[in-house]
Amino acid sequence: MNLSLETIEDVLLVRMRGELDLETAAKFRVLVEEALDHRPGLKHLILDVSGLSFIDSSGLGAILGRYRQFAERGGRVFVVGVQPGVGRLLELSGLFRVVEVAATAEEALARVQGEVGSVDG
Amino acid sequence: MNLSLETIEDVLLVRMRGELDLETAAKFRVLVEEALDHRPGLKHLILDVSGLSFIDSSGLGAILGRYRQFAERGGRVFVVGVQPGVGRLLELSGLFRVVEVAATAEEALARVQGEVGSVDG
């Protein structure tokens, strides 16, 4: 599992490559928690799962856990780049009903930043 | 292991993809023997190993066995598209000293057919 984190204003963008299971979900949780500690202003989360080749219920639980964390701060959570294999588990688990879905990280970012614009305007 | 066989005049061209070990070496031997049964005029052998991701001593033994078979008929045997991993075993086993090596199947074919031309001319 390869995780890369990037912050764009109040958005945390996490790109995942490899397999998200019991072992790697723990790494994912720790890295996101560290990012929140260092940048308490973070509000929204975008998970790019296009490079994810495997996920199971432990991986889904870790995504749900992060969803709860960002929802508590009033943020939005996007899952982007969903491939069919990962998609059927997001579907079966009901996660698709709680997170937002976008094709790419750019699209998700535009939607988050557009929202801020329209609230302001 | 995926094996594709092609005949060009008196040349048998075998393209190998995957892993050449004890199990797949047996398939390789059987397919080449069938080709020789159907086309007794076959004289030369070109093995394209560019798609080979693994080889061990059983795989090398199968190549040596085919080398002997074609050498007995007075033919030439080429190994083409050798990748580093496969190359070090061809080296260590001494197989590089018996077979001919070419970069591509086309080059090997030109060398075999060039030889025929120069003998005739």
Place this chain on the structure above:
Amino acid sequence: MGEEEPVNRFSLTFPSLAPNVSFARSTVAAFASQLDQFTLEDIEDIRIAVSEVVSNVVIHAYPKGAGPVRVEASLYHDRVEVVVADNGCGIADVEKAKEPAFTTLPGERMGLGLTFVQAYMDRVEITSRPGEGTRVFMVKRPGSGVSKGQLPEG
């Protein structure tokens, strides 16, 4: 299943450590791939099921530290049978454990592990005795990706 002999089989034991979840699912997947009829999706279903069941042993079976996990697989001409067994704490109520969203460890557990196993395998039998351990027996047949109806055997 009577006296039918498998064409191949293996038996594997390892400690209930998180990195072995991935090890177990890739081992069973590599073994099951010997049956050519399995599609890539079938193999993916098997990977998920093994991942869930072995994760359960790692998380639930041995609350005091790692213990042994046994994975056995038998390959037949028309299916693979997989057993994952532990000598851990056992499950108090197996029927409840199989329900979607039931978990004894809330937090980040979703209670979907055994639900996925039932969705992706053709047959699942869980036997457990509190204090003695748990055994999950699973069958996967080629091309069964979607359906999970009753099987004519057993």
Place this chain on the structure above:
Amino acid sequence: MGEEEPVNRFSLTFPSLAPNVSFARSTVAAFASQLDQFTLEDIEDIRIAVSEVVSNVVIHAYPKGAGPVRVEASLYHDRVEVVVADNGCGIADVEKAKEPAFTTLPGERMGLGLTFVQAYMDRVEITSRPGEGTRVFMVKRPGSGVSKGQLPEG
């Protein structure tokens, strides 16, 4: 090696059938990959060594039909130890068997299997009793791809 505990281990048994050669090497490779320090070339070396030793059991150990193969691996912070054992016919002269080009089955066997094992692993110990079986113990350390000198342990 004293009383040092491995960080992880597995024990695997399967019948000596040709398709299990690939199964065994991919299983050991997946397990050894848990040690991050192993390079891709180290893992490739391990794959070749396991392939050779398991092939030997399939070809030589049980002349009358398939028998059991046991593969065990232990992962330490600085190495993996692999054992491949059978209860087969055994090797009459282990020193001879280790020589390059020595084979009791000419034809397409090159007698290079145990030569490769010695070239690619850092330490190899073969113990065998005719009529009782053979045990090959191998150690691989990260980044040892080329050298195969004496190890300070043992």
